[in-house]
Structures are given as structure tokens and as C-alpha cells.
Amino acid sequence: xxxxxxxxxxxxxxxxxxxxxxxxxxxxxxxxxxxxxxxxxxxxxxxxxxxxxxxxxxxxxxxxxxxxxxxxxxxxxxxxxxxxxxxxxxxxxxxxxxxxxxxxxxxxxxxxxxxxxxxxxxxxxxxxxxxxxxxxxxxxxxxxxxxxxxxxxxxxxxxxxxxxxxxxxxxxxxxxxxxxxxxxxxxxxxxxxxxxxxxxxxxxxxxxxxxxxxxxxxxxxxxxxxxxxxxxxxxxxxxxxxxxxxxxxxxxxxxxxxxxxxxxxxxxxxxxxxxxxxxx
Amino acid sequence: xxxxxxxxxxxxxxxxxxxxxxxxxxxxxxxxxxxxxxxxxxxxxxxxxxxxxxxxxxxxxxxxxxxxxxxxxxxxxxxxxxxxxxxxxxxxxxxxxxxxxxxxxxxxxxxxxxxxxxxxxxxxxxxxxxxxxxxxxxxxxxxxxxxxxxxxxxxxxxxxxxxxxxxxxxxxxxxxxxxxxxxxxxxxxxxxxxxxxxxxxxxxxxxxxxxxxxxxxxxxxxxxxxxxxxxxxxxxxxxxxxxxxxxxxxxxxxxxxxxxxxxxxxxxxxxxxxxxxxxxxxxxxxxxxxxxxxxxxxxxxxxxxxxxxxxxxxxxxxxxxxxxxxxxxxxxxxxxxxxxxxxxxxxxxxxxxxxxxxxxxxxxxxxxxxxxxxxxxxxxxxxxxxxxxxxxxxxxxxxxxxxxxxxxxxxxxxxxxxxxxxxxxxxxxxxxxxxxxxxxxxxxxxxxxxxxxxxxxxxxxxxxxxxxxxxxxxxxxxxxxxxxxxxxxxxxxxxxxxxxxxxxxxxxxxxxxxxxx
Numbered sequence: 001x002x003x004x005x006x007x008x009x010x011x012x013x014x015x016x017x018x019x020x021x022x023x024x025x026x027x028x029x030x031x032x033x034x035x036x037x038x039x040x041x042x043x044x045x046x047x048x049x050x051x052x053x054x055x056x057x058x059x060x061x062x063x064x065x066x067x068x069x070x071x072x073x074x075x076x077x078x079x080x081x082x083x084x085x086x087x088x089x090x091x092x093x094x095x096x097x098x099x100x101x102x103x104x105x106x107x108x109x110x111x112x113x114x115x116x117x118x119x120x121x122x123x124x125x126x127x128x129x130x131x132x133x134x135x136x137x138x139x140x141x142x143x144x145x146x147x148x149x150x151x152x153x154x155x156x157x158x159x160x161x162x163x164x165x166x167x168x169x170x171x172x173x174x175x176x177x178x179x180x181x182x183x184x185x186x187x188x189x190x191x192x193x194x195x196x197x198x199x200x201x202x203x204x205x206x207x208x209x210x211x212x213x214x215x216x217x218x219x220x221x222x223x224x225x226x227x228x229x230x231x232x233x234x235x236x237x238x239x240x241x242x243x244x245x246x247x248x249x250x251x252x253x254x255x256x257x258x259x260x261x262x263x264x265x266x267x268x269x270x271x272x273x274x275x276x277x278x279x280x
Numbered sequence: 281x282x283x284x285x286x287x288x289x290x291x292x293x294x295x296x297x298x299x300x301x302x303x304x305x306x307x308x309x310x311x312x313x314x315x316x317x318x319x320x321x322x323x324x325x326x327x328x329x330x331x332x333x334x335x336x337x338x339x340x341x342x343x344x345x346x347x348x349x350x351x352x353x354x355x356x357x358x359x360x361x362x363x364x365x366x367x368x369x370x371x372x373x374x375x376x377x378x379x380x381x382x383x384x385x386x387x388x389x390x391x392x393x394x395x396x397x398x399x400x401x402x403x404x405x406x407x408x409x410x411x412x413x414x415x416x417x418x419x420x421x422x423x424x425x426x427x428x429x430x431x432x433x434x435x436x437x438x439x440x441x442x443x444x445x446x447x448x449x450x451x452x453x454x455x456x457x458x459x460x461x462x463x464x465x466x467x468x469x470x471x472x473x474x475x476x477x478x479x480x481x482x483x484x485x486x487x488x489x490x491x492x493x494x495x496x497x498x499x500x501x502x503x504x505x506x507x508x509x510x511x512x513x514x515x516x517x518x519x520x521x522x523x524x525x526x527x528x529x530x531x532x533x534x535x536x537x538x539x540x541x542x543x544x545x546x547x548x549x550x551x552x553x554x555x556x557x558x559x560x561x562x563x564x565x566x567x568x569x570x571x572x573x574x575x576x577x578x579x580x581x582x583x584x585x586x587x588x589x590x591x592x593x594x595x596x597x598x599x600x601x602x603x604x605x606x607x608x609x610x611x612x613x614x615x616x617x618x619x620x621x622x623x624x625x626x627x628x629x630x631x632x633x634x635x636x637x638x639x640x641x642x643x644x645x646x647x648x649x650x651x652x653x654x655x656x657x658x659x660x661x662x663x664x665x666x667x668x669x670x671x672x673x674x675x676x677x678x679x680x681x682x683x684x685x686x687x688x689x690x691x692x693x694x695x696x697x698x699x700x701x702x703x704x705x706x707x708x709x710x711x712x713x714x715x716x717x718x719x720x721x722x723x724x725x726x727x728x729x730x731x732x733x734x735x736x737x738x739x740x741x742x743x744x745x746x747x748x749x750x751x752x753x754x755x756x757x758x759x760x761x762x763x764x765x766x767x768x769x770x771x772x773x774x775x776x777x778x779x780x781x782x783x784x785x786x787x788x789x790x791x792x793x794x795x796x797x
Contacts, residue, residue, distance in 0.1 A: 259604030
């Protein structure tokens with residue numbers, strides 16, 4: 001009898017923390033980077049672009065696979081972290097009009113230093129080093145982390161976030177753009193993923209884009225709207241995102257005026273999958 | 281042996297006579313003459329000779345006056361061949377879409393509910409509605425959305441893209457598109473099946489956005505200026521009203537987007553059509569256009585041949601006289617005029633100089649020579665395309681087309697001939713003459729062969745080569761000014777053209793072409 005009681009008590013002790021874990025309803029969602037830690041960021045983005053020029057649809061498929069890493073250089077008293085992102089490997093494959101092209105770069109030296117709030121919002125971003133492929137690297141948006149609410153959130157709770165990004169003209173893009181993204185996030189709950197209990201956060205959003213630029217003496221204007229949806233996993237123990245998947249679609253109108261007048265409708269579908277792994 | 285020596289002697293004398301003959305013509309092709317034409321055509325007052333523009337008309341008048349001063353004649357009393365250049369904008373007040381289901385009629389709003397594609401017709405149609413899947417007929421995949429439905433005289437609703445668009449194993453070339461996914465191909469297929477109107481919706485299974493994107497018409501845009509209209513050549517092709525519809529139309533016809541999604545899923549899985557006539561439906565669809573026509577002309581003159589038989593065969597010498605106009609937004613203190621001195625005031629000057637050289641000759645050559653300055657090259661080879669569709673002399677009697685496009689840059693002795701491989705006989709004559717003038721040949725890049733007016737002649741079976749001094753860093757910039765050209769170089773290349781054309785025009789030489797692989 002005595003033995004049985006001890007066994008029951010042992011089981012009870014095991015179950016209680018389990019129930020507690022399962023029933024935890026509120027989670028603190030923020031980044032808490034630790035100085036000295038380093039992470040690998042592996043991304044794979046597939047893009048499907050259709051442009052209609054003179055009544056003909058031109059489809060461009062591309063796949064960008066990149067490996068970046070970042071080092072946590074500092075975290076101040078407010079929790080703002082300074083991270084040094086380094087591009088490492090990049091592979092760009094594109095297929096259009098019957099031609100396949102693959103470009104591969106290894107041992108790249110592009111580096112960006114960013115300062116992020118605990119919510120993942122950028123306070124500053126400085127290019128530390130660049131290379132001949134910086135125009136491609138700039139499209140990887142190195143240093144952009146998915147935003148978190150930076151506070152405690154209940155399972156099922158939603159929160160909104162607006163992000164306005166101003167992209168300057170660059171060698172890779174002759175158009176300066178303002179992209180406004182309105183996103184609604186929902187904390188879905190916790191799930192076991194690869195042996196770890198992670199929080200799943202789903203999101204849906206709308207995007208609006210406008211831009212202006214000049215190339216080869218022609219003025220270019222751009223306007224677009226889109227939607228996106230996806231999810232990411234957050235490790236509450238490490239205060240860090242583990243992986244994310246983002247699907248977006250945009251419809252864009254491009255007007256070119258000057259030596260040539262053109263109006264080009266464009267659709268763009270993008271799927272992006274990213275994983276973060278701490279370097280041990 | 282004696283006979284051979286005699287023949288050689290005759291040929292030598294003939295060559296000497298021929299050489300002496302061309303001397304007179306060659307003597308009028310001077311750098312000063314080329315400079316005079318280039319300075320006028322590429323002056324700021326001609327504002328870059330855009331197609332269309334009043335300044336392009338001034339350039340055409342200048343060319344016609346130059347022709348009139350020579351011993352060449354116009355065609356049917358006119359130096360000008362009109363080229364039907366138009367631009368099209370949407371007439372938003374006359375567009376309408378109304379759908380009736382039973383006794384319920386719903387009017388839809390332009391831009392938010394539907395939007396015409398650029399290839400739409402300027403007309404109104406009314407009929408019942410037929411849903412025809414993806415609107416694809418692809419016998420190679422044993423797939424036909426029109427199988428089992430009669431769309432003759434009806435308005436058809438179809439989805440964008442093709443079955444299994446995101447499926448790597450799709451018989452429609454996996455995730456790559458086939459030609460069947462092209463909107464223009466779907467329109468053509470609908471018309472082939474007798475449809476009188478076409479509505480296209482984004483397929484909802486693989487896409488989140490069901491906006492009626494259609495075409496970005498300036499008339500519907502808040503960010504485009506109303507003059508942001510591309511010019512095009514009126515092709516006279518029949519078309520029908522063709523619009524993209526959005527979610528509101530899908531909901532009106534299918535009840536929900538999910539209903540259409542499940543139909544699409546079923547088509548994708550079975551590759552069997554799920555087309556049907558929408559019961560008790562009626563549709564009124566009008567797409568209206570505001571079409572602007574522009575006065576644009578090719579300028580043509582003919583020097584009649586001297587041989588009673590061979591004068592009915594023609595040597596064509598041409599080039600484009602248009603350029604790209606001005607940069608609309610002028611930054612303070614910056615030049616905004618694309619003068620196009622090399623591109624292609626130089627080639628135009630070259631054609632005028634060669635025409636003068638032929639006129640200066642005592643006797644006309646056996647064959648007739650046609651001089652053509654084309655408009656609209658920079659907008660898509662429009663002038664030469666129109667000429668080749670409506671030639672003033674038969675194309676099958678046109679033995680050669682020599683095109684001059686950018687002939688005044690890149691050193692004093694360089695030459696680029698685009699299309700050597702496709703015109704071996706002509707290439708041989710041109711290169712032989714070029715060597716005599718100490719012009720070194722640099723083979724052209726293959727893709728340049730399709731980028732000037734000679735290509736439209738080649739497509740029609742005429743041996744045609746582009747003669748140029750090649751691209752340079754001022755190409756299509758405001759720096760292509762008269763002071764950056766070398767008139768002596770332009771004169772040298774013009775002499776090459778004159779000598780080559782004189783040779784071909786004087787003898788019954790027939791030049792073979794080789795098709796592009």
C-alpha cells in the first residue's frame with residue numbers, strides 16, 4: 001500500500017508540471033539576444049513573376065537560396081541588441097523565356113550591422129562591408145527580423161503591426177519604393193516541433209507599394225497592392241524565432257514614360273522559408 | 281588560252297569603266313554633306329524626332345525636299361507613305377458590365393469589379409454566359425475546356441493560368457508555363473470557338489489575390505499621366521471585348537469563391553472539363569476605347585533603272601529617321617533632348633548621300649533603286665513593318681535591302697555588319713567592297729540582327745544586312761549629339777553602300793538567304 005502511494009505521488013508530480021505547461025495561456029513574445037551568441041539563418045525564396053508586355057505574358061521563375069549568420073555584439077539596458085549579419089553563401093537560379101541561369105557565390109564579405117528593439121524593430125542599419133553582388137544581397141533584406149509584440153500575449157490573441165519600409169534606389173533597383181505592410185498576428189498555441197515545445201504564430205496581411213525612379217532617361221512609376229499569409233515558430237525558452245514561412249502575392253502596375261511610353265501589369269508570388277539555428 | 285586572256289582584258293576594262301563610273305557618284309559623298317544633314321536632323325529644334333511628334337514631320341519634310349532636288353521620283357505623286365500609328369486609352373464613361381441571373385440584374389463597377397485587358401475591342405456585346413474552365417484547348421495533352429459546350433455567340437468566363445500550375449508533375453510542363461496560359465492565346469482560342477466576349481478571373485486555388493487587374497490604363501490610374509500611352513501600329517486584327525473580373529463577379533455567379541475553387545480543384549485532379557452554360561444568365565459587356573491617330577510617314581523615293589527588264593527589280597537602301605524624343609521631366613541645368621545624331625541622323629544622312637550619288641551618275645543602273653527613310657523604328661520597327669506589309673514595289677522583286685543604322689562612331693575604319701551568316705552572298709559583296717575602302721569588319725552580335733529595319737525585309741525573304749559602326753556608351757543618351765559624330769566615318773560607310781548598291785543594281789545578281797536556326 002505504501003509503495004503504491006509513493007508511485008501515485010510520483011506520477012502526480014510528473015503530471016502537474018505537464019498540465020501546467022499545457023495550460024499556460026500567456027507568453028512573453030520578445031527577442032532577448034545574449035551577447036556572444038551566434039546564429040545561422042538559412043533562407044529559400046521562390047518567386048514567380050508574370051509581366052505582360054505588348055500583350056505577351058513573360059513568366060520569370062527564380063529561386064534564391066542564402067546562408068547568412070549573425071553575431072550578437074551587444075545588448076543594452078533597454079534590451080536593444082546590436083547584431084552583425086554576414087552573408088555567406090548565395091545561389092540565384094532564374095528561368096525565363098526558355099533560359100535557365102544559375103549564379104553561385106560563396107565566401108561573401110557583405111556585412112550589415114543592425115540595432116533591434118526587443119520587438120525586432122530596426123533602430124538602425126549600417127552596411128559595414130559590400131561586394132560586387134551587393135545589389136543581390138540587398139534583396140535578401142539581411143537584418144530584417146519578424147516583429148514580435150514585445151509583451152505578454154494570450155493564446156488566441158491577435159495583435160496588429162504596421163511596417164513602412166523606404167527602399168532607396170540602388171544598382172539592383174532603379175526605383176525608390178515605399179512599402180507599407182499591415183499585418184495581423186495570432187498566437188495559435190504551442191506545438192512540439194523536433195522535440196521542442198514551440199509557439200506557433202500565424203499572420204495575414206496586406207501590402208501597398210508605390211515607387212518612382214529613372215532608368216536610361218525614362219521616368220518610371222510603380223504602384224501595387226498585395227496580400228500575404230504565413231506562420232512562424234517561436235522558442236519561448238530561447239526568446240528567439242526558430243523558423244518562418246511567408247507566402248505573398250502582389251499585383252503591380254509599372255508606368256514608364258519618356259523616350260518610351262509603356263504600361264506593364266505585373267503579378268508576383270513569393271514563398272519564403274527561413275530557419276534560424278544557434279551556433280554551438 | 282587566247283580567249284581567256286581576251287576575256288580577262290574585257291573584264292579588266294569593264295572594271296575600270298565601272299570604277300570610273302562610280303567615281304562621280306563617290307565624289308559627291310563628302311563629310312561636309314553628311315555633316316550638313318546630321319546637324320539639321322540632330323539639332324535641338326527637332327527635339328529628338330520622336331514617333332509621333334511635329335518634329336518628326338519636320339524631319340520627313342526635310343528628307344522629301346532633299347529627294348525632290350535629285351533625279352528620283354516619288355511614288356504615286358507622294359514622297360510619303362502613311363504609317364497607321366495610334367494610341368489607345370480606355371473611354372471609362374462608355375464601359376459597362378451587367379449580369380442578369382433569372383430576374384436579378386447586377387451592374388458592376390469598372391476598376392473595382394472588372395478591368396479591360398489591353399487587347400480588348402471597342403464594342404458592346406450581349407448574350408448568355410458560359411463557364412469554360414481555363415479556356416484551354418490543348419490536344420497535345422488531350423485537354424479541352426471547350427469540349428461539350430457551345431460558346432458560339434456567347435460570352436465566356438474562364439480562369440487564368442493552367443491546370444496544376446503549382447504542381448511540378450503537371451502535364452502542362454510542371455510549374456513552368458505553356459503557351460496555353462497566355463491571356464492572348466486564351467483570347468484567340470475563345471474567338472476560334474465563336475465567343476463574342478471574354479471574362480477572365482484569377483484562379484482561386486493557387487492565388488490569394490482575385491483583383492480585376494486587367495491592364496493599367498492611364499484613364500483609370502491615379503499615378504500615371506494621361507499621355508503615358510504607348511504608341512502602337514494599328515494591325516486591323518479582329519478582337520472581342522476582353523476583361524478581367526474580380527471577386528464580386530465570382531460571388532455573383534458561383535455564390536462563393538470556394539465554389540469556384542472546388543471546381544478548379546476537380547479540373548486539376550481529373551484533367552476533365554467542368555464547363556457549363558450558366559443557367560438563366562444574361563450579360564451585357566461593353567469595352568470602349570479612345571483611339572488617337574497620329575500623322576506618321578515613311579519617306580520614299582525611286583530612281584528608275586535603265587534596263588527595260590531589270591528596272592522592274594529593285595535595290596532598297598534605307599534607314600530610320602526617327603529617334604526617341606525628349607526626357608519628359610527636365611532636371612534643372614540638364615540636357616533633356618535625345619538628339620540621336622548617330623542613331624540615326626547619321627544613317628539618314630547616309631541614305632540621302634547615296635541617293636545624291638546615284639543621281640549624280642550619268643546613267644542610271646540597270647535595276648531601279650528605292651530609297652526609304654522609316655518612321656517608328658525606335659517604337660518597334662513600325663515603319664519597316666508597315667512597308668513590308670504594304671510595299672510600294674513588289675518585295676519578291678526587291679533583290680536586296682541595305683540598312684544604315686548608326687554609321688558615324690567607333691573610330692575611323694571599323695564596321696559592323698549584322699546578319700552576315702543569314703546573307704552569305706550579300707556578305708561576300710559587302711566585305712569585298714569594305715576591304716577596298718580599308719574598313720575592318722567586326723562581326724555583329726547575333727541579337728542585333730533583329731533590332732533594325734532590315735530584319736522585316738529579311739523575314740519576307742529579301743536579302744538584308746544592317747550596316748553600322750556599332751553601339752557605344754552614348755547610345756540612347758542625351759550625349760548622342762552632333763558634335764560627337766565623325767562625318768568622315770559616315771561618308772566612308774555611305775561610299776561602301778553606294779559601291780555595293782551600284783554593283784548589285786548593275787547586274788542580274790540574285791542573293792540567297794539562310795534561315796535563322
